[in-house]
Amino acid sequence: xxxxxxxxxxxxxxxxxADPHAHLLAGGTDFMVEVNFGHxxxxxxxxxxxxxxxxxxxxxxxxxxLGSGLTYADLASGAIASRLPALAAAARTVGSPQIRNAGTxxxxxxxxxxxxxxxxxxxxxxASIDLASAAGLRTMGWAEFFMGAKKTARRPDEVxxxxxxxxxxxxxxxxxxxxxxxxxxxxxxxxxxxxxxxRRVQCGLGSVGPVALRAPEAEGWVAEHIDWNARAVPDPRxxxxxxxxxxxxxxxxxxxxxxAQYRRHAVGVLAQRALMRLV
Ligand SMILES: Cc1cc2nc3c(=O)[nH]c(=O)nc-3n(C[C@H](O)[C@H](O)[C@H](O)COP(=O)(O)OP(=O)(O)OC[C@H]3O[C@@H](n4cnc5c(N)ncnc54)[C@H](O)[C@@H]3O)c2cc1C
Numbered sequence: 001x002x003x004x005x006x007x008x009x010x011x012x013x014x015x016x017x018a019d020p021h022a023h024l025l026a027g028g029t030d031f032m033v034e035v036n037f038g039h040x041x042x043x044x045x046x047x048x049x050x051x052x053x054x055x056x057x058x059x060x061x062x063x064x065x066l067g068s069g070l071t072y073a074d075l076a077s078g079a080i081a082s083r084l085p086a087l088a089a090a091a092r093t094v095g096s097p098q099i100r101n102a103g104t105x106x107x108x109x110x111x112x113x114x115x116x117x118x119x120x121x122x123x124x125x126x127a128s129i130d131l132a133s134a135a136g137l138r139t140m141g142w143a144e145f146f147m148g149a150k151k152t153a154r155r156p157d158e159v160x161x162x163x164x165x166x167x168x169x170x171x172x173x174x175x176x177x178x179x180x181x182x183x184x185x186x187x188x189x190x191x192x193x194x195x196x197x198x199r200r201v202q203c204g205l206g207s208v209g210p211v212a213l214r215a216p217e218a219e220g221w222v223a224e225h226i227d228w229n230a231r232a233v234p235d236p237r238x239x240x241x242x243x244x245x246x247x248x249x250x251x252x253x254x255x256x257x258x259x260a261q262y263r264r265h266a267v268g269v270l271a272q273r274a275l276m277r278l279v
Contacts, residue, residue: 003045009053009161012046013134016157019044024159026069027102029095030111054106054161062167065130068106068160073097075105075118084165086124086172086191090117093176096183106160109145112152112211115186119146119212121174122163124191124204130162131155139164142212149210168197171278175270176206179257187258188266190246192274199228203271208250208263218245218271226279233279243272 004015004022016022022044025031034040048054054069057080064083066075072091074080081088094100094117108116109129122142129145131138131154145153154160172193178184189206200223205213222245225238233239247268252260 001042001044003047005047005050007050007052009051009132009159012048012051012159013132015046017134019046020157022046024048024110026104026107026110027071027099029099029103030107030113048106048159059167060164063164064167066105066163066165068104068109068130068162070105072100072103072105076100083167084121084125084172086121086174086193087118087165089174090121090176090189090191093117093174093184093186093189105163109163110152110154110160112146112148112150114149114210114212115189115207116212117174117176117186117189117206120189120204120206121172121191122165122204123212123214124172124193124202125165126202128164129160130164131158132161133158137161146211168193168195170195170197173274173277175274177266177270185257188250188252188263188270190267190270190274192271192278194226194275194278196228196231199223199226201226201275203246205246205250205267205271207257208252208267210251213249213251215246215249215271218242218249221245222275231279233275239272239276242275243268246271 006012023042025047054067057066072094075091108118128141174191176186176189186207191204193202201219203215222242247264250264252263254260
């Protein structure tokens with residue numbers, strides 16, 4: 001098959017115009033698994049790895065803009081990790097060092113697996129997604145973009161170019177449970193973000209629904225039980241109730257990795273534990 005390796009985004013659009021059925025390839029850590037199992041037979045490939053503008057990040061107004069080509073290794077340490085600690089924590093749980101060096105944020109977003117580890121973080125932090133094509137750029141909120149398990153609102157001619165995350169004064173973490181401690185797809189994952197700027201708590205749940213979910217009732221309830229001036233939780237029973245409410249928001253299924261019942265339990269325990277660590 002023809003494989004084109006453009007070095008600019010304009011070159012990517014040109015290559016897609018010349019071969020509209022070509023598949024985009026980033027780190028290949030999802031893509032090549034599908035090829036190897038015979039589930040994907042691309043008529044052509046447009047590789048994104050050499051497009052340096054996708055591998056940068058910047059602050060733009062009140063947003064952090066992360067290029068879709070940033071790898072998990074890029075997210076897991078340095079300046080991005082100190083600004084976005086939950087995203088860094090999620091990146092550190094992904095695969096092995098080899099996968100973290102190759103796999104990208106954009107690939108996780110475009111695959112939109114229910115178990116994608118960055119997705120609960122993006123959902124909790126109210127991220128939006130930049131989509132670019134020869135026709136122009138559009139930005140979509142996460143709720144509009146993630147349509148179902150492995151289903152997004154991206155058109156075939158569009159490239160996920162960046163993820164936008166609001167800058168807030170927060171404490172945030174990502175916790176994950178799997179069938180072993182490393183190199184594991186999530187059975188349940190949770191991102192809790194305590195937002196001191198807006199005095200609210202935001203919670204993103206992974207692997208317990210077709211897409212990453214929020215837990216609006218738990219979020220609203222717990223915000224009323226935090227002493228925002230002291231940055232503390234006066235009544236320790238708050239943690240457990242918050243965990244139960246988060247578990248109630250899950251929409252898990254039984255599958256080869258876990259029962260729905262365990263997933264609901266686990267996501268509640270993780271949420272409770274994350275809140276305890278953060279406040
Ligand atoms: C051994 C192993 C362990 C793994 N462990 C984890 C884990 O713990 N947690 C986890 O979440 N995932 C895990 N994964 C899955 C995978 O690493 C991630 O989903 C990764 O983020 C995919 O990114 P990529 O750059 O490799 O994408 P690719 O495999 O190159 O592409 C994936 C899909 O996204 C599309 N795509 C890629 N980039 C773009 C873009 N910029 N715009 C539009 N479409 C695009 C491609 O066309 C393709 O359909 C694992 C995979 C392997 C093989």
